[in-house]
Amino acid sequence: TRLKIISASVQIDGLNPYGVVSGGSIVLEGAMCAVILRKSSGPRSGPSWLSNVAAVEYSTMETLHLNYDTPTSEASAGGTVYCLFIGSFSEVLDHDEHPHVSLxxxxxxxxxxxxxERIGRWKQFIEYYVKNKYVFKKSGVVRVEII
Structure with missing residues (x-):
């Protein structure tokens, strides 16, 4: 994997160290790609330093599956989401006995x-016909803080 955990922090309500978590963050370094869900005439949403992050249109990512945490997560993203690569694994799918790589x-x-803010998780099946299978290998490594 190309992911590195830099730091993590948690804020607890009250004096009980096992109490209710009121906040926190994690700082990660990893490969990230902007996935454009809807074309817009304006600039891509997000901080200016993200303008160098590789961008692809969702319609060209044949086997990319976006699983949002809530029904409104996609709409709240403003047309572009950022996919942070965590890792890859090999799995056997129902229709085939040979292992396939998934990201x-x-x-x-x-x-x-x-x-x-995390709004979901993604998975991409890497098949022989997938054109954008190397997007995350080619993506630059960035440092992000997730709250």
Whole structure:
């Protein structure tokens, strides 16, 4: 995997160290790609430093599956989501006895202050016919803070 955990923090309500979590963040370094869900005439949403992140249109990612945490997550992203690559694994699918490589990661949307919020997870099946199978291998590594 190309993912590295840099730091993690948690805020607890009250004095009980096992109490209710009120906030937190995790800082990660990893390959990230912008996935454009809807074309717009304006610039891509997100911090200006993300303008160098590789971008692909969702319609060209034949086997990319976006699984949102809530029904409104996609609409809240503003037409572009950021897919952070977590890792790859080999699995046997129902229709075939040979293992296939799948990539997986988190779907993020930019928030204030250059931070991100997780809004889902993604998975991409790598098949021989997939044109954009090397997007995450070619994507640059960025440092992100997820709140």
């Amino acid at each position: 997986c990661g988190l779907i993020l949307k930019p928030t204030v202050g250059g931070k991100f």
